[in-house]
Amino acid sequence: MPEISIPDYPFKLPNEASTLISRFGFSQKEASVFYGVRLDTIKKWISGKMAMPDDLVIESYNKLARLQDFAALVAAAYNDLAVEDDGEHMAHQYISLPTVTQMRRGFMPVSKGFYESLFADIAAHAYSSGPDDFCYVVPEAPDEEIGKTNFWIHLWVQHDMQMELCIEREGSVARFDVDFYTFLKSELTSWKNVQCTFSGGSDLHPHPDEVCLDIPYSPDWYGEAHDLTDEEVALAGTSVRIAISITGSDTFDDIAGDEQRFIQLVEDDEIRPMMEAHEGPEDADLCATNENLALILREVFGSRKALLAKAAHQ
Numbered sequence: 001m002p003e004i005s006i007p008d009y010p011f012k013l014p015n016e017a018s019t020l021i022s023r024f025g026f027s028q029k030e031a032s033v034f035y036g037v038r039l040d041t042i043k044k045w046i047s048g049k050m051a052m053p054d055d056l057v058i059e060s061y062n063k064l065a066r067l068q069d070f071a072a073l074v075a076a077a078y079n080d081l082a083v084e085d086d087g088e089h090m091a092h093q094y095i096s097l098p099t100v101t102q103m104r105r106g107f108m109p110v111s112k113g114f115y116e117s118l119f120a121d122i123a124a125h126a127y128s129s130g131p132d133d134f135c136y137v138v139p140e141a142p143d144e145e146i147g148k149t150n151f152w153i154h155l156w157v158q159h160d161m162q163m164e165l166c167i168e169r170e171g172s173v174a175r176f177d178v179d180f181y182t183f184l185k186s187e188l189t190s191w192k193n194v195q196c197t198f199s200g201g202s203d204l205h206p207h208p209d210e211v212c213l214d215i216p217y218s219p220d221w222y223g224e225a226h227d228l229t230d231e232e233v234a235l236a237g238t239s240v241r242i243a244i245s246i247t248g249s250d251t252f253d254d255i256a257g258d259e260q261r262f263i264q265l266v267e268d269d270e271i272r273p274m275m276e277a278h279e280g281p282e283d284a285d286l287c288a289t290n291e292n293l294a295l296i297l298r299e300v301f302g303s304r305k306a307l308l309a310k311a312a313h314q
Contacts, residue, residue, distance in 0.1 A: 017045035017052040020060045025113030029199065034109060035166050036270050059167050067118060070161055074152045075125030075137070081148060082126075082135035093126070093135045095119055096150035099142040104260075106153060107162040114163075115139075122152075174219065174265040174274045181292055184240070187215045188300045196311040198246070211311050213242040214266065239266045240274065242293070250303045256294035263293060 006013065014022070021031045021042070028046070032039045035056055044050035052060075078093045097115055098108055108114075116139075123137040143150050187193055193215050198208035217240040223233040241264040248254040255262060261273035276289050301307040 015046070015048050016057055017042075020052070020057070020064070021046065023064055023117065024060075024109075024111075025115070025117035026109070026111055027113060030109065030111045030113070032271070034164075036272065038266070038268075038271065056166055063163060063166065066161065067163070068121060070156070070159060071118060071121035072125045073159075074122045074155060077151065077155070078122070078126045078135055078137055091135050093137050094140045094149045095122065095137050095152065096140055097142045098150070098153055099144055101144075102142070102150075102153055106156050107164040108156070109163055174272045176219065176274055176276055178276060178292075180274075180276070181296060183217070184215075184293075185296045185300060188213070188296065191310070194314070196314045198311070209246060210243055211246055211308060213311070214239045215241075217265075219265070237268065240264070241266050241271070244304075246304075246308055248304060250305055252294040252297045252304060255297070256291045260290070262290060 021028075024031070024034070026034055028042045029039060031042045035042070035052075041050065045052045074095075078095075081093055082090050098106065100110075102108070103110055119137065119139050126135050126137045128134070140149060146154055195214045197212045197214070199210050199212060216238075218233050218236065218238050222228070222236070222238060223230065228236065242262060243264060244255060244262055263274040265272045265274050274289070276292070297304075297307065301310065
């Protein structure tokens with residue numbers, strides 16, 4: 001799929017992938033999380049050098065259609081709010097962003113662009129409803145308490161609007177035995193195989209907001225699961241990634257008490273969260289995983305400041 005361009009045209013022609021990603025409002029990094037693939041894969045999709053798989057295309061359209069229906073539903077509720085009991089028309093209504101906790105519990109994307117796009121859809125529906133009940137829907141800050149500005153979150157959960165991942169694939173979480181922690185601590189202590197990458201930031205905010213520590217790693221089950229020989233497993237290039245914010249508790253307490261997926265298995269075309277499982281998949285405990293990760297980071301580095309300093313001077 002070659003890149004499509006027209007001489008003297010002001011921009012390159014959009015393709016299926018670039019159109020979908022833009023419509024969701026995702027950055028390339030956010031799209032890599034949503035689709036569960038490497039950032040390089042997203043870039044190839046957008047450039048036209050690689051086609052987005054059909055199942056992801058179809059599910060993307062399904063999700064966008066659901067988002068449009070959801071926006072109309074929320075807008076109708078705002079139109080009702082615009083008219084008070086005494087009949088006075090309150091043209092300005094407010095819509096709150098979700099809190100971080102609400103995002104996680106509602107399986108919502110962590111993406112400014114996503115909410116800008118969703119809120120614009122809601123506002124357009126609300127404004128174009130007609131002269132009797134139209135209203136302007138104005139974004140505002142998050143609120144822990146569900147009320148008139150964020151009732152849409154209740155509707156989101158009620159309608160099962162899960163948008164954190166495009167497709168929840170079976171086996172999308174990589175499980176590991178507790179022996180993995182010994183491997184992880186040993187690799188972080190030796191630092192020989194660790195590759196560090198700072199990411200995030202923008203033209204307006206140039207400073208990075210995340211550091212990724214990548215370590216070559218092939219799970220014991222990987223060869224059997226993918227029908228690979230030992231030699232092929234060695235060439236697969238899989239790695240374990242620890243992705244953490246550069247801000248937060250210096251003693252990593254924020255990681256221990258969080259529900260985010262800090263440990264990931266990076267494959268050629270997929271990134272999967274890793275969680276410990278004592279007996280089987282039903283026993284996986286993300287809280288225990290993060291508590292043990294925080295303990296290892298404290299034991300190896302002592303502090304977040306020391307970890308970042310070591311990563312910066314690799």
